Amino acid sequence: MNPDDDAKRLVPALVEVMRRRRSVRAYSAEPIPDTVLDACFDLAILAPTSHNLECWQMIDVRDPHRLAALRRVCLDQPAAVSAPHLIVAVARPDLWRRGRAMMLDRIQQEKGDPTLSDATRRFMPLFEKKYRILIPFLFEDGPFHILAPMKRFLFWLRARLKPVMRGPFGRHEQALWAVKTAALACENLMIAVSAYGFDTCPMEGFDEPKLKRLLGLPRAAEIVMVIAAGRRGEDGVVPQFRFDRAHYVGRA
Amino acid sequence: MNPDDDAKRLVPALVEVMRRRRSVRAYSAEPIPDTVLDACFDLAILAPTSHNLECWQMIDVRDPHRLAALRRVCLDQPAAVSAPHLIVAVARPDLWRRGRAMMLDRIQQEKGDPTLSDATRRFMPLFEKKYRILIPFLFEDGPFHILAPMKRFLFWLRARLKPVMRGPFGRHEQALWAVKTAALACENLMIAVSAYGFDTCPMEGFDEPKLKRLLGLPRAAEIVMVIAAGRRGEDGVVPQFRFDRAHYVGRA
Numbered sequence: 001m002n003p004d005d006d007a008k009r010l011v012p013a014l015v016e017v018m019r020r021r022r023s024v025r026a027y028s029a030e031p032i033p034d035t036v037l038d039a040c041f042d043l044a045i046l047a048p049t050s051h052n053l054e055c056w057q058m059i060d061v062r063d064p065h066r067l068a069a070l071r072r073v074c075l076d077q078p079a080a081v082s083a084p085h086l087i088v089a090v091a092r093p094d095l096w097r098r099g100r101a102m103m104l105d106r107i108q109q110e111k112g113d114p115t116l117s118d119a120t121r122r123f124m125p126l127f128e129k130k131y132r133i134l135i136p137f138l139f140e141d142g143p144f145h146i147l148a149p150m151k152r153f154l155f156w157l158r159a160r161l162k163p164v165m166r167g168p169f170g171r172h173e174q175a176l177w178a179v180k181t182a183a184l185a186c187e188n189l190m191i192a193v194s195a196y197g198f199d200t201c202p203m204e205g206f207d208e209p210k211l212k213r214l215l216g217l218p219r220a221a222e223i224v225m226v227i228a229a230g231r232r233g234e235d236g237v238v239p240q241f242r243f244d245r246a247h248y249v250g251r252a
Numbered sequence: 253m254n255p256d257d258d259a260k261r262l263v264p265a266l267v268e269v270m271r272r273r274r275s276v277r278a279y280s281a282e283p284i285p286d287t288v289l290d291a292c293f294d295l296a297i298l299a300p301t302s303h304n305l306e307c308w309q310m311i312d313v314r315d316p317h318r319l320a321a322l323r324r325v326c327l328d329q330p331a332a333v334s335a336p337h338l339i340v341a342v343a344r345p346d347l348w349r350r351g352r353a354m355m356l357d358r359i360q361q362e363k364g365d366p367t368l369s370d371a372t373r374r375f376m377p378l379f380e381k382k383y384r385i386l387i388p389f390l391f392e393d394g395p396f397h398i399l400a401p402m403k404r405f406l407f408w409l410r411a412r413l414k415p416v417m418r419g420p421f422g423r424h425e426q427a428l429w430a431v432k433t434a435a436l437a438c439e440n441l442m443i444a445v446s447a448y449g450f451d452t453c454p455m456e457g458f459d460e461p462k463l464k465r466l467l468g469l470p471r472a473a474e475i476v477m478v479i480a481a482g483r484r485g486e487d488g489v490v491p492q493f494r495f496d497r498a499h500y501v502g503r504a
Contacts, residue, residue, distance in 0.1 A: 003449030003483075006268075011291075013265030014447040016258075018298045018440060039263075041501045045494055046270045047439060048454050052493050058501050066504060073415050106493055119487035127490070163325050163459035172424045176431055177456075180476060183435035184454075185500075187299060188270065191443070195266040197255030202300050202436075204429075207415035215504060224432060231255075235371035238379070241304050241358055242297050248437075249293045249310050252318060252467060 021194035022237045023201045027082040027230035032198050037085070037229075040192035047184040051135060053099030056182035056224070058189070059088040059215055066214065073211045074226055079201035083228035088211070089186045091178035093168075094220035096139045103131045138168070145170045175222045182224040193229055199236065201228040273446035274489045275453045279334040279482035284450050289337070289481075292444035299436040303387060305351030308434035308476070310441070311340040311467055318466065325463045326478055331453040335480035340463070341438045343430035345420075346472035348391045355383050390419070397422045427474045434476040445481055451488070453480040 041058065049056070061067050067086060074080035107128050110116070116124070141148045148170030158164045168177040190200040202225045211223055293310065301308070313319050319338060326332035359380050362368070368376070393400045400422030410416045420429040442452040454477045463475055 007447060007449045010265050010269050010447040013262050014269055014444065015295065017262050017266055018295050018444075021298070021300075023300055038497065041497055043267065043270050045497065045500055046273070048273075048275055048442070050456055054495060054499060056500065059504050060501065062503050075415055075417065102495055102499070103493060106495075110491065117487075120491055123490055159459060159462070163327055163462050165327065165457050166460050172428075176424075176428050176474070179428055180431055180435045183432045184439045187436045187439035188443075190300070191440075192266065192270075195259060195262040197259045204302055205417050207411060208418050210411070210415050222428070235369075238375055239362065239372055241355060243306060243354055243358075245290065245293055245297065247306060247354070248297055248308065249312065251314050252311050 017191055017195045021190055022199070022232075022240060023079075024199035024228075024230075024232040024236040025077075025079045025082075025201060025238065026233040026236035027079070027084060027199070027228070028233045029084060030231045031084040032193070032196075032229060032231075036193075036196050036198070040189055040196065043192040044185040044189035047188040048181075049185070050177060050181045051099075051130075052103055053096050053135070053139075053181075054102065055092050055095045055099060055178040056185055057090050057092055057095075058185070058227075059090065061086050061088060061215075069214055070211070070226070073214060074203055074206045077203065077205055079203060079228040080226070082233060083201070083230045085229040087189070087227040087229060088215060089182055089189075089224040089227060090215075090217060091175065091182040091222040091224050092220070093139075093174035093178040093222070094218060096135070096174075100131050100135050100139075104128070107131065138165075139174070141170060141174075148173075171220070175220075179222055179224055186225060186227065190227065197231075198229060199232040202226075203228060269443055269447045273442055274451070274484075274492060275331075276451035276480075276482075276484045276488040277329075277331045277334075277453060277490065278485040278488035279331070279336065279451070279480070280485045281336060282483045283336040284445070284448075284481060284483075288445075288448050288450070292441055292448065295444040296437040296441035299440040300433075301437070302429060302433045303351075303382075304355055305348050305387070305391075305433075306354065307344050307347045307351060307430040308437055309342050309344055309347075310437070310479075311342065313338050313340060313467075321466055322463070322478070325466060326455055326458045329455065329457055331455060331480040332478070334485060335453070335482045337481040339441070339479040339481060340467060341434055341441075341476040341479060342467075342469060343427065343434040343474040343476050344472070345391075345426040345430040345474070346470060348387070348426075352383050352387050352391075356380070359383065390417075390421075391426070393422060393426075400425075423472070427472075431474055431476055438477060438479065442479065449483075450481060451484040454478075455480060 151169045168174045403421045420426045
């Protein structure tokens with residue numbers, strides 16, 4: 001099929017979904033069916049994930065006591081108080097080891113697949129090497145990230161000769177790296193919920209240390225956002241402020 | 253119209269677009285028309301932006317010499333070498349002052365609009381106060397971010413009594429905050445390009461200091477990703493690895 005024919009069908013739908021997605025601050029009590037939420041999570045999972053290491057998670061808080069506590073931790077803001085669902089999106093740079101093991105397992109399984117294309121067959125050993133050698137070299141920082149400055153120095157030296165990747169090394173860079181991947185999944189989730197006719201609000205107004213304690217998250221976890229979700233209620237939408245494309249996009 | 257009827261129309265299209273989006277590593281030479289790219293940028297702008305401060309930008313590198321240099325800075329990886337377009341997504345926490353001024357301007361303009369709903373009219377003064385008082389208080393860190401530890405301490409003290417927001421204070425937290433917002437826009441962009449039948453690859457394999465020098469970006473800028481874009485070429489797609497939903501989503 002001509003890709004332009006597909007575009008004629010897909011673009012208007014996507015524009016409608018993306019325009020429909022607004023940060024909704026007041027919700028009706030109607031919950032989102034579990035089947036719908038699960039389908040939205042499955043679309044979130046399709047977002048690109050850096051090095052395929054899957055260093056993010058979403059926690060759909062259902063326990064009534066925990067949900068009440070979470071609303072307080074979200075400063076009792078209108079979206080947090082009225083939304084039937086609160087989903088906590090978490091960046092987990094510390095899960096890189098799990099992601100690496102999962103990838104190595106999967107590569108072992110798929111290598112033997114007789115239906116692989118030649119290109120994929122050629123690509124597999126390279127891919128395996130990436131997870132065996134490059135990934136631990138990049139992400140293994142030792143206790144308290146003591147290896148990070150050393151790695152930074154080595155890569156700086158190498159960069160005298162030619163362009164090289166510069167990380168992520170150390171706690172801050174790895175947090176930033178994982179937050180980025182998690183945010184891509186959050187955007188997919190919010191768009192998916194919008195396609196189903198429900199609404200979301202990405203919230204950053206929360207007490208992060210208290211939230212991490214509430215959910216028993218480890219020190220390395222970074223809360224990306226709390227996503228309120230449900231059906232928009234009366235006066236749930238405030239005006240949307242966007243500016244000229246030139247404020248965001250430049251040519252160079 | 254019943255939202256469920258809309259969902260029946262919108263969900264299959266969105267699923268198709270999101271499944272179609274793959275990280276493509278080899279491109280044909282066919283460029284994406286400017287009208288298509290601009291339409292995709294306009295959808296990127298619809299992503300939620302934290303505090304409406306618009307602290308991100310995308311640079312569509314067109315100058316042939318700069319593009320050649322950018323391919324080298326992206327380590328000559330296949331996607332960077334073959335894609336006709338390379339778009340550099342940048343988080344710009346330092347642009348919060350511009351965003352604040354833009355918002356205050358816009359609020360002044362809209363306040364007088366006689367078509368505003370009552371709810372919006374009630375909301376406007378609160379909103380204006382947010383940009384006059386709260387935003388500078390959160391984001392103004394003084395030279396070299398010297399106020400950040402002080403603000404952190406004040407908010408920590410306040411948190412003894414009740415949940416409070418914890419930032420973003422200081423260079424690292426503000427970088428992380430802006431990267432998050434920029435990533436949401438990147439995901440919209442990549443999905444939009446996919447709807448138009450073109451392809452993208454989000455790349456993190458680049459030499460960040462060299463890239464910032466190449467584009468003359470300030471110290472505070474943080475490169476989020478370089479997005480290769482074009483039409484997928486032969487063998488452009490490698491297998492997609494995703495895992496069970498339980499690895500990503502939990503209930504608590």
